[in-house]
Structures are given as structure tokens and as C-alpha cells.
Amino acid sequence: MLALAALHWLAPLVLNPYYATILARIGIAIIAAVSLQLVNGVTGQFSIGHAGFMGLGAYASAAFSVYLGAALLDSLGASGLVRFLYFPLPLVCGGLVAAAAGLVVAVPTLRLRGDYLAIATLGAGEIIRIAILNVDAVGGARGFSLASASHTAVDLRFESLAGVYAVAAVSVAAIARLVYSGGGLAFRAVREDEIAAESLGVPTTRVKVEAFLVSSFFAGVAGALFAHTEGYIHTNSFGFVRSFELVAFVVLGGLGSLSGAIIAAAVLTAAPELLRGLGEWRMVLYSVLLIATMILRPQGLLGQRELLGLWKSHGAARS
Amino acid sequence: MRRAVRAAVCVVSFAFVALACGGGERADAIVVGHVASMTGDTATFGRSADAGIRMAVEELNAAGGVLGKKLEVVTEDDRSLTEEARTAAQKLIQRDHIVALLGEVASSRSLAAAPEAQRAKVPMISPGSTNPKVTAVGDYIFRACFIDPFQGAVMARFAADELKAKRFAILFDFKQDYSVGLAEFFRDTVKKMGGEIVADERYTSGDIEFRAQLTTIRAATPDAIFVPGYYTELGLIAKQARELGITVPLLGGDGWDSEKTLEIGGSAVEGYFFSTHYAADSDNPRVQEFVKRFTERYGATPDAMAALGYDTAGILADSLKRAGSTEGAKLRDAVAGTANFDGVTGKISIDGNRNARKDAVVLKIEGGKFRYYRTVSAE
Amino acid sequence: MENLLQQLLNGVTWGSIYALIALGYTMVYGVLRLINFAHGEVYMMGAMTGYYAARWLGVAGTPSVAGLVGVLIASMIVCGLLGALIERVAYRPLRGAGRLAPLITAIGVSLLLQNAGQLVFGADPKFFPPLLESHEVLRAGEVAISNIQLTVLVTAVLLMGALEYIVQRTRFGRAMRAVSYDAPAAALMGVPVDRVITGTFVLGSMLAAAAGILVGLANPKIDPLMGLMPGLKAFVAAVLGGIGSVPGAMAGGLLLGVIETLVTGYLSSTYRDAIAFVILVLILLYRPTGLFGAPQTEKV
Numbered sequence: 001m002l003a004l005a006a007l008h009w010l011a012p013l014v015l016n017p018y019y020a021t022i023l024a025r026i027g028i029a030i031i032a033a034v035s036l037q038l039v040n041g042v043t044g045q046f047s048i049g050h051a052g053f054m055g056l057g058a059y060a061s062a063a064f065s066v067y068l069g070a071a072l073l074d075s076l077g078a079s080g081l082v083r084f085l086y087f088p089l090p091l092v093c094g095g096l097v098a099a100a101a102g103l104v105v106a107v108p109t110l111r112l113r114g115d116y117l118a119i120a121t122l123g124a125g126e127i128i129r130i131a132i133l134n135v136d137a138v139g140g141a142r143g144f145s146l147a148s149a150s151h152t153a154v155d156l157r158f159e160s161l162a163g164v165y166a167v168a169a170v171s172v173a174a175i176a177r178l179v180y181s182g183g184g185l186a187f188r189a190v191r192e193d194e195i196a197a198e199s200l201g202v203p204t205t206r207v208k209v210e211a212f213l214v215s216s217f218f219a220g221v222a223g224a225l226f227a228h229t230e231g232y233i234h235t236n237s238f239g240f241v242r243s244f245e246l247v248a249f250v251v252l253g254g255l256g257s258l259s260g261a262i263i264a265a266a267v268l269t270a271a272p273e274l275l276r277g278l279g280e281w282r283m284v285l286y287s288v289l290l291i292a293t294m295i296l297r298p299q300g301l302l303g304q305r306e307l308l309g310l311w312k313s314h315g316a317a318r319s
Numbered sequence: 320m321r322r323a324v325r326a327a328v329c330v331v332s333f334a335f336v337a338l339a340c341g342g343g344e345r346a347d348a349i350v351v352g353h354v355a356s357m358t359g360d361t362a363t364f365g366r367s368a369d370a371g372i373r374m375a376v377e378e379l380n381a382a383g384g385v386l387g388k389k390l391e392v393v394t395e396d397d398r399s400l401t402e403e404a405r406t407a408a409q410k411l412i413q414r415d416h417i418v419a420l421l422g423e424v425a426s427s428r429s430l431a432a433a434p435e436a437q438r439a440k441v442p443m444i445s446p447g448s449t450n451p452k453v454t455a456v457g458d459y460i461f462r463a464c465f466i467d468p469f470q471g472a473v474m475a476r477f478a479a480d481e482l483k484a485k486r487f488a489i490l491f492d493f494k495q496d497y498s499v500g501l502a503e504f505f506r507d508t509v510k511k512m513g514g515e516i517v518a519d520e521r522y523t524s525g526d527i528e529f530r531a532q533l534t535t536i537r538a539a540t541p542d543a544i545f546v547p548g549y550y551t552e553l554g555l556i557a558k559q560a561r562e563l564g565i566t567v568p569l570l571g572g573d574g575w576d577s578e579k580t581l582e583i584g585g586s587a588v589e590g591y592f593f594s595t596h597y598a599a600d601s602d603n604p605r606v607q608e609f610v611k612r613f614t615e616r617y618g619a620t621p622d623a624m625a626a627l628g629y630d631t632a633g634i635l636a637d638s639l640k641r642a643g644s645t646e647g648a649k650l651r652d653a654v655a656g657t658a659n660f661d662g663v664t665g666k667i668s669i670d671g672n673r674n675a676r677k678d679a680v681v682l683k684i685e686g687g688k689f690r691y692y693r694t695v696s697a698e
Numbered sequence: 699m700e701n702l703l704q705q706l707l708n709g710v711t712w713g714s715i716y717a718l719i720a721l722g723y724t725m726v727y728g729v730l731r732l733i734n735f736a737h738g739e740v741y742m743m744g745a746m747t748g749y750y751a752a753r754w755l756g757v758a759g760t761p762s763v764a765g766l767v768g769v770l771i772a773s774m775i776v777c778g779l780l781g782a783l784i785e786r787v788a789y790r791p792l793r794g795a796g797r798l799a800p801l802i803t804a805i806g807v808s809l810l811l812q813n814a815g816q817l818v819f820g821a822d823p824k825f826f827p828p829l830l831e832s833h834e835v836l837r838a839g840e841v842a843i844s845n846i847q848l849t850v851l852v853t854a855v856l857l858m859g860a861l862e863y864i865v866q867r868t869r870f871g872r873a874m875r876a877v878s879y880d881a882p883a884a885a886l887m888g889v890p891v892d893r894v895i896t897g898t899f900v901l902g903s904m905l906a907a908a909a910g911i912l913v914g915l916a917n918p919k920i921d922p923l924m925g926l927m928p929g930l931k932a933f934v935a936a937v938l939g940g941i942g943s944v945p946g947a948m949a950g951g952l953l954l955g956v957i958e959t960l961v962t963g964y965l966s967s968t969y970r971d972a973i974a975f976v977i978l979v980l981i982l983l984y985r986p987t988g989l990f991g992a993p994q995t996e997k998v
Contacts, residue, residue, distance in 0.1 A: 362821030
């Protein structure tokens with residue numbers, strides 16, 4: 001708590017906006033990566049359309065803020081306390097819309113296995129993106145600006161870096177709690193051997209849907225945070241390139257490891273910025289790095305283990 | 320486990336060190352930033368603009384520079400993504416300490432980057448963003464090109480006056496904000512003039528197959544078809560329209576302005592009209608010089624984006640000279656006061672809304688070339 | 699009615715392109731159970747190679763059938779080698795590493811080819827030289843078919859026929875089918891599995907290259923990012939027909955092309971790209987093994 005408070009007041013003094021933006025992006029990437037890890041790594045269901053849920057969360061929360069939030073903040077006055085109380089609202093809104101979409105996608109597709117599920121989720125992600133692109137109320141090809149036309153004085157942006165990391169901490173803690181609780185063993189049971197789990201009485205379909213729901217909720221929260229820190233969103237940011245980036249975080253960190261996903265998300269989000277000096281070769285190098293890592297160390301950074309052995313009950317069921 | 324932790328710590332610290340190094344102010348050069356899509360799906364436009372800017376800067380430096388110093392352009396790639404445009408702008412402002420920002424070509428990315436420039440009080444000039452909202456972000460944001468309301472109206476009126484068209488079909492690129500914006504204002508103008516939109520079809524940039532939409536348009540028997548997209552798709556649209564037996568003229572905006580339209584479209588684009596900034600066959604020696612030098616330098620004829628990039632850099636240099644300093648507020652005022660700047664894309668004045676006031680020209684494609692047809696003044 | 703016929707014609711022409719690309723996906727999936735995401739980029743390389751080959755062979759200015767054939771062969775050879783190279787460098791090292799690692803690597807290769815392509819070839823679109831003079835061949839009222847469309851159809855059919863022959867009537871084809879059915883057993887029977895796999899990649903890549911040339915012929919604008927969407931759609935076509943099944947890929951491709959064109963023409967052009975994915979989701983829900991695939995039981 002202390003760390004966050006310090007961050008909140010020190011950050012604007014010490015960091016220039018460029019670094020602040022990168023750190024905010026890292027925080028958001030962490031939430032998205034950990035949410036995907038729940039489905040891909042812990043429950044073993046390959047979802048590669050995750051950016052669609054992020055996009056839904058971003059657009060839903062932005063629409064909420066622009067069409068409802070601005071009026072609300074205008075009438076209540078924009079003091080620090082009011083803003084502090086307001087900001088969870090668009091985030092939760094984004095999360096819920098994304099979760100609803102997650103449910104719609106999950107129920108039919110979780111009947112599929114392996115590669116088929118992967119492609120179905122890829123398709124779902126694309127359908128979501130194209131659908132958003134066609135909604136004029138949120139801008140379409142012209143993007144959506146987080147600014148209300150009627151309440152122009154209200155600043156809907158989320159400027160606090162501490163806030164971003166607070167949300168990140170809460171999200172990671174929530175997911176970790178879920179994964180490493182007694183009930184969380186069910187997720188890993190489904191990953192290890194779905195048929196055996198089913199025959200032992202684990203309600204596999206329900207477990208999978210649950211994983212998907214929680215995962216898409218937090219993806220939506222990440223998207224909502226993205227919208228509110230950027231101030232301007234466009235569907236191009238939520239296409240399959242983004243989905244693949246998230247999958248890369250999860251795989252390179254180690255499928256099944258939450259801390260691995262966090263590290264990978266942090267490093268790989270900062271990487272394109274570091275590689276800026278290389279100009280046009282940046283993206284080429286990035287893809288080569290990805291391929292090389294997959295060939296030389298396919299289990300990723302941490303495999304299925306967690307950093308610091310913080311959580312004792314990982315892997316197969318104990319006692 | 321320990322090894323993994325140590326490795327992670329090493330990577331992260333290396334990251335921060337690398338991030339912290341580099342950048343910085345230079346006493347001997349004026350650093351200008353350019354945010355552009357050098358990779359990603361609109362890379363062709365970002366690179367064109369960059370080529371135009373760089374050539375302008377080379378020429379200026381060869382002539383002695385500006386305010387006694389050389390101009391240096393730092394280009395940052397935004398990968399055709401809006402959030403990257405914002406970070407690129409931030410990096411240029413914070414680490415390279417630029418005195419001005421040029422870019423972006425796409426309105427959506429300009430809208431993402433502009434707030435940063437405004438906040439840091441760094442003047443920004445966009446070479447090609449046409450959405451009116453861009454300059455509304457703040458008084459440090461300018462543009463060197465038309466805005467959609469103007470250009471959308473130009474072709475609608477032209478078609479009604481010159482071609483006596485009453486029934487219009489529209490085929491626009493719904494993935495590009497330029498196209499969506501232009502189509503919208505075209506539609507508005509047509510309605511205001513009492514005309515009729517008989518077909519309203521869409522495609523996505525990157526598409527190469529338009530026969531389905533064209534067949535539908537053909538069935539609606541329009542007098543003219545407005546295609547406010549980029550030359551990247553236009554050539555094929557024209558070819559396929561001809562194949563389907565469509566004989567009514569196609570009309571377009573400055574997105575058509577490139578040699579590729581003629582190259583890919585070939586005989587299919589004969590007789591079509593489009594509005595743009597300059598006529599390459601204009602007897603204006605400045606234009607001829609520019610085209611010749613650009614072709615020599617890069618081995619390709621300049622498209623509209625390159626010409627706009629060239630002029631944007633020119634306007635900036637001119638403003639620096641008039642301001643007599645690189646200080647933000649003075650430079651901003653100088654840019655705002657740009658009047659009758661003699662660019663290759665026309666005589667440019669910056670108006671009260673920080674948009675460029677310049678005449679548009681309508682070109683006709685005749686004999687495999689763009690031919691000047693008419694001027695539409697900026698009223 | 700004429701409108702419908704025209705749309706159908708357009709749909710079948712595109713469908714045969716999707717079919718050619720889909721064949722590569724389906725064959726590789728058959729022998730390796732891998733979705734080769736980089737396949738769309740091989741198609742793009744086919745078109746690009748054709749562009750440069752046309753200049754190199756000197757046929758860019760003069761349309762002729764011989765020129766077309768020359769470019770086709772050159773491109774197919776180059777891309778065949780490219781396919782083999784990708785297999786050898788990116789996929790073979792991951793043979794035993796589960797399903798996810800090769801998938802990620804495939805995505806990495808795809809991104810690499812796209813970005814490297816933009817750097818090497820330039821990001822701007824290029825005009826594919828007209829290797830054949832375009833003119834109408836047949837006209838029935840409003841419906842027209844050009845010689846180019848006919849060429850695309852005929853070439854696609856010939857290539858598919860050739861592939862079918864190879865798969866059904868040659869030793870290599872038999873080896874391929876054996877590896878698809880049961881790779882360890884095939885290895886035990888003396889089938890050189892590695893070489894068969896490489897050969898499969900080569901065949902698939904050659905077909906994708908041909909598709910690239912044909913597209914360059916019919917819709918002469920090419921650029922380094924042109925492979926992304928057709929690649930994904932061709933994959934959907936392969937799944938539609940039944941992934942792993944050669945006739946399935948052909949049928950799936952044609953069907954997808956027709957459905958896409960009809961929906962774009964009659965319903966809305968907005969959702970052209972989304973249609974393929976909607977079909978994908980539907981087929982995976984109601985008949986995951988596709989039209990021609992055999993239902994697979996999962997062994998415990």
C-alpha cells in the first residue's frame with residue numbers, strides 16, 4: 001500500500017511522460033497476460049483471440065465514460081475523491097461486457113479441442129473486432145476519443161500510474177487466489193487430462209467456462225485501463241497481432257506460470273521501445289527472437305513453476 | 320529458480336539502462352521529429368511522407384540550414400497503431416527534445432499524438448490528416464492539407480456542375496478514416512444539392528476483389544461513382560468496374576494521387592476525375608523541379624503524400640526563419656502566421672482554425688496521364 | 699439472374715485460389731498436425747517472386763503464354779525451396795515439443811516474412827506485370843468471363859489434378875498418406891518420415907506460389923502484407939472441407955469463395971472478411987471434422 005502511495009506522488013515528479021506511458025503499458029500487459037495464462041496455461045485451453053475481449057472492454061468502458069461518466073462527473077464536480085470513486089466504474093463495466101462476450105464465445109466453442117479451439121477463438125476475436133469497427137457511435141475507422149462532446153471540461157483520462165498498478169495488483173492477486181486455491185486444482189486437472197478429470201467427477205465444461213469468464217473479465221479490465229490511459233482508441237490495436245503478442249507473453253513466460261507471464265509481459269512490452277534505435281529492423285528482430293526462443297527453450301522461462309516459490313501447491317494435486 | 324530470478328533481474332536492469340541512454344539535446348542542430356507508419360499496413364504512406372520530408376531537409380541543409388544550424392529529422396515508427404503514435408511522439412519530445420513534430424498521415428494517429436504535442440507545447444504539423452478534429456485538439460496543432468468537409472464537397476459539386484450527375488454511388492474504404500470522412504462529407508453535400516445516393520458500398524484496404532460490390536452498384540445505375548479511397552485499391556477497382564461493363568465515371572480525392580493509379584489501373588482509369596493538391600503537368604517550375612529531383616533521388620515519382628511531406632517540412636523551415644528562434648510559443652505563432660507559402664502542393668496559408676487554406680485542383684486522367692482540368696478555390 | 703451468374707463466376711474463380719492455398723494447409727496438417735501459419739506468406743512470396751522473375755526473364759513487357767508458364771515454374775521452384783527451408787529451420791527442431799510451440803513459431807515466421815518483406819520489397823504495392831492480354835472470351839448478356847479468369851480456373855484445376863495424381867498414384871503420395879495416418883507405424887515400415895514431411899511442405903508451397911501468380915494475373919496489385927487474410931481464409935476453407943483431406947480442401951476452397959462472394963454481393967460488403975470466420979465457428983460447432991473429414995474418436 002505504501003509503495004503505491006509513494007508511486008502515486010513521486011511518479012509524476014521523477015518520470016517523464018514517455019517512461020510513465022511505458023510503465024502504464026507494462027501494467028496493462030501484465031493484467032492481460034495473467035488473464036490469458038489462466039485459460040491457456042492453467043486450464044490448458046488454447047485461446048488465441050484474446051485481444052477481442054480487450055477491445056470490447058476498451059470500447060465498452062470508453063462508451064460508458066463518454067456517454068454516462070462525463071455527465072456524472074460534471075454534475076458531481078471533479079474533485080480527487082469523486083474521481084477516485086468513479087474510476088472503478090468504467091473498468092468494471094468493461095470487464096463485465098468482455099465477460100459476457102466470453103460467455104457467448106465459451107459455451108459453444110469449449111466443446112472443441114486443441115487446435116480447433118485455437119482457431120475458433122481466433123475467429124471470434126476477429127469477428128468482435130470487425131463488429132466494433134462497424135459501430136459508428138464509437139467511431140469506426142476514425143477511432144474513438146475519450147472526450148465527451150457535451151461535457152468538454154471533464155477529463156476522463158486516468159492519469160495515475162499508481163492506479164494502474166493497483167488494479168494490476170488486485171487482478172493478479174485475484175487470479176492467483178483462484179488458481180492456487182483448492183478449487184483451482186480443477187483447472188489444472190482439466191489441463192492435465194480432461195477425460196480422466198471428467199471420470200473423476202470434475203465438471204469439466206463448467207470449469208472451462210469459468211476459466212474463460214474470469215479470463216475475459218480481466219482482459220476487459222485491461223482493455224478499459226488501456227482506453228483510459230491512452231485517451232484515444234482504434235480497433236487496429238485489438239487485432240490478431242495483439243492476440244499473438246499476448247500468447248507470446250504467456251508461452252515465453254512458461255505455460256502455467258503466472259509470474260512467468262508477468263515477467264514476459266514486462267520485458268516484451270518494454271522491448272519494442274528499447275529496440276527503437278534499430279528503426280525498421282525492429283519488428284524483424286522481434287519475430288526472430290520469438291522463433292529462437294521457441295526453438296531453444298520451448299518451455300519458456302519458468303515452465304510451470306512460479307517465481308520465489310510463493311505458492312506451495314502447484315503442479316499435480318498434493319495430499 | 321535462482322538462475323531464473325537472476326536472469327530476469329539482469330534483463331530488466333539492462334532494459335532500464337538501455338532505455339535511459341540515448342537521446343538528448345544537440346547544440347549544433349535543430350532536431351525535428353517525424354512520427355510515421357514505417358511498418359504495418361499503411362507503411363506505404365508513412366514512408367512516402369518521410370521521403371518527402373527528408374528530401375526537403377537535405378535541400379535546406381545544402382542551402383545553409385535554418386537559423387545558422389542544420390536541420391535534423393528523427394523519424395519514429397508507429398507500426399500503424401494509434402497507441403504507438405502517442406509513444407513515438409512522447410519519445411521524440413522527451414528524449415530527442417524536438418522543436419517541432421511532423422506527422423501523422425492518418426487522422427486517427429494524429430489524434431492520438433496531438434495531445435502530447437499540445438501538452439508539451441511543441442508545434443505539430445500534420446502533412447496529411449484530413450479529419451477536422453485533429454486541429455481542434457489545441458492551438459499548437461496544424462495541418463498542411465485540406466480537411467474532409469472541403470474536399471468532400473469539391474467532387475460532389477464538380478460532378479453535379481460538370482457531369483450533370485444526380486444519382487451517385489459511393490464505394491469507400493471503411494477501414495481508413497480518410498476514406499470514411501471524405502465519404503461522409505460527400506454524402507452530406509449531395510443531399511444538400513438535392514442529389515440521390517443510389518448505392519453505398521464498402522471495402523477494406525488490402526482487398527483486391529471488388530466485383531461483388533461493383534455488381535451491386537452496376538445494378539443501381541448511378542451517374543457517377545465516388546471512390547474516396549487510396550490508390551492502393553483504386554487501380555483494381557477501376558479495372559474490375561470496366562470488366563463488369565461499368566461506363567460511368569469514377570471520381571476520387573487526393574488519395575488517388577500516385578503513379579500507381581496509372582500503373583495498376585492502366586487504360587481502365589481513362590476519363591476519370593479526382594481532386595488533389597497539385598497538377599504534375601502544371602507549368603509551375605517549382606513543381607517540375609520537385610518531381611525531377613524526387614525521381615532522381617528516390618527512383619520513383621512522388622505521390623501526394625511525398626509532396627505534402629515536402630511542403631510540411633518547407634512550412635516548418637519557413638516558420639523557423641520567421642520566428643527567428645526555436646522557442647515553442649514563437650514558432651507556434653510563426654506557423655500560425657504562414658501566408659501564401661509557395662509549396663509544390665499550392666500556395667498555402669494557415670487559417671484561423673490552423674488548417675491549410677489552399678486551392679484544390681481537379682485532374683482528369685487522359686492519355687495515360689494526369690491532366691489539369693480545373694481549379695476550385697478555397698472559399 | 700444474370701447478376702447471380704456473374705457473382706457465382708467470381709466466387710468460383712476466387713474459390714479455386716483459396717483451394718490451392720488450402721491444399722498446403724491441409725497436407726501439412728495431415729502429416730504434422732501443425733497449422734502452418736506462415737503458409738499465407740508463402741503465397742505472398744509466390745506473387746513477389748513472380749514479379750521479379752517476370753523482369754528477370756524479360757517477359758514483363760510482352761504478354762505470352764510461354765512467359766506465364768516460365769514465371770509460374772520459376773516461382774514454384776523458389777517457393778518450394780522456401781517451404782522446405784521453413785520446415786527445416788523452424789519446425790523440425792520442435793518435432794517433439796507438443797502442439798503449442800510449433801504454433802507460436804509458425805506465427806513468428808509469418809510475422810518475420812511480412813516485416814522482412816516490407817523491408818526488402820518495399821512497403822508500397824507493386825503492379826504485377828500483365829503476363830496475358832486481357833480480353834473477353836465469352837459473353838451471355840451481362841455476364842462476362844475473361845480469358846484471365848478462364849486461365850485461373852484451368853490452371854487451378856490442372857494443378858489440383860496433378861496433386862491428386864501424386865497423392866493417389868505415386869509412391870511418394872502413398873508415403874504421405876501413411877505418415878498422415880500413423881507416423882510412428884509408417885516409420886517402422888521404413889517410410890523416410892523426415893523426407894516425406896519436407897516433400898509435403900515443398901508440394902504445398904508450390905501450390906501456394908501458383909496461387910500467388912494467378913492472383914497477380916487476375917488482380918494485379920501485390921504487396922508484402924497480401925498473404926495475411928487469404929492465408930487465414932484458406933485455412934478456414936481447409937477446415938470447412940475437413941482438415942487433412944485433399945478433396946476436402948478443394949471443395950472447402952470453392953465453397954468458401956462462392957459463399958463469400960454471394961454474401962458480399964447480396965447482403966453487405968461490410969462483413970466480407972468476417973464471413974470466413976463466422977463459417978469457421980459454425981463448422982467447428984456443428985461438424986468439426988468438416989465436410990469430408992472422418993469423425994475422430996479420442997482414445998483414452
